[in-house]
Amino acid sequence: MMSNENELSxxxxxxxxxxxxxxxxxxxxxxxxxxxxxxxxxxxxAAIASxxxxxxxxxxxxxxxxxxxxxxxxxxLKLEDEGPGIExxxxxxxxxxxxxxxxxxEMGFGxxxxxxxIKRNADExxxxxxxxxxxxxxxxxxxxxxxxx
Amino acid sequence: MPKKTKMTLKEIKELLQAxxxxxxDSLDLEIEFAGGSDLMSDVLAFGxxxxxxxxxxxxxQSVRTANIIDAKAIVYVRGKKPxxxxxxxxxxxxxxxxxxxxxxxTACGLLFCHGLPGVSGLTPKxx
Numbered sequence: 645m646m647s648n649e650n651e652l653s654x655x656x657x658x659x660x661x662x663x664x665x666x667x668x669x670x671x672x673x674x675x676x677x678x679x680x681x682x683x684x685x686x687x688x689x690a691a692i693a694s695x696x697x698x699x700x701x702x703x704x705x706x707x708x709x710x711x712x713x714x715x716x717x718x719x720x721l722k723l724e725d726e727g728p729g730i731e732x733x734x735x736x737x738x739x740x741x742x743x744x745x746x747x748x749x750e751m752g753f754g755x756x757x758x759x760x761x762i763k764r765n766a767d768e769x770x771x772x773x774x775x776x777x778x779x780x781x782x783x784x785x786x787x788x789x790x791x792x793x
Numbered sequence: 794m795p796k797k798t799k800m801t802l803k804e805i806k807e808l809l810q811a812x813x814x815x816x817x818d819s820l821d822l823e824i825e826f827a828g829g830s831d832l833m834s835d836v837l838a839f840g841x842x843x844x845x846x847x848x849x850x851x852x853x854q855s856v857r858t859a860n861i862i863d864a865k866a867i868v869y870v871r872g873k874k875p876x877x878x879x880x881x882x883x884x885x886x887x888x889x890x891x892x893x894x895x896x897x898x899t900a901c902g903l904l905f906c907h908g909l910p911g912v913s914g915l916t917p918k919x920x
Binding site for chain 2: 664666667668670671674684688691692695696750751752753754755756757758760761764
């Protein structure tokens with residue numbers, strides 16, 4: 645953890661296939677945001693985006709680093725994974741498109757809602773991917789009430 | 794159409810003949826609306842803080858999802874019960890867990906007929 649008067653930063657490591665711990669990083673992020681007094685409606689949006697991103701890593705990637713960075717104006721979540729990447733991002737962004745296995749569906753995920761859910765909860769959302777290497781997500785949520793969704 | 798009403802967890806427990814897995818001290822919690830799904834991505838998409846979540850998904854992800862969206866409590870349907878990890882995490886987060894033998898359709902129907910609205914707040918037109 646890094647923090648100064650105006651900025652806070654936390655780093656989490658997520659492992660692919662680690663279903664027993666899936667969601668713990670996002671649970672911690674929620675607790676951190678509660679501790680620093682972020683508005684509850686922002687916390688829910690950040691927690692949902694983070695949780696969907698975390699589940700994607702557990703389901704599809706080998707490992708990832710998730711970074712939370714909070715400034716007075718914005719909340720940033722950056723997720724960089726090492727994994728198969730996404731061949732067709734436009735297709736992956738469509739609700740209902742999924743390459744999930746039965747095991748993933750038994751966990752209650754894999755319905756093709758993850759990336760659209762992340763985008764819906766973000767004010768800014770960027771995704772880039774290199775097939776065979778990995779995927780990077782950048783999620784920004786404005787803390788200023790005049791800019792938020 | 795039933796008149797919209799709030800229900801306490803105790804009333805919900807009695808209506809659904811449910812067993813309390815954890816949260817026996819929280820039965821006076823007031824529930825204003827509910828939603829049911831086995832699909833956690835759907836819950837993350839439609840869930841709102843304060844929801845009563847009905848689900849047949851009994852692993853720890855149900856509890857983690859409920860915590861992420863600030864759900865008030867979970868009712869497991871079809872007699873399901875969460876695993877030990879789920880129960881432990883629910884206790885830590887203060888999320889009451891109930892289990893009813895009714896299936897999803899019947900459990901939701903009983904609550905709706907009693908006046909508990911769905912998460913969307915939309916109610917069907919009178920016929």
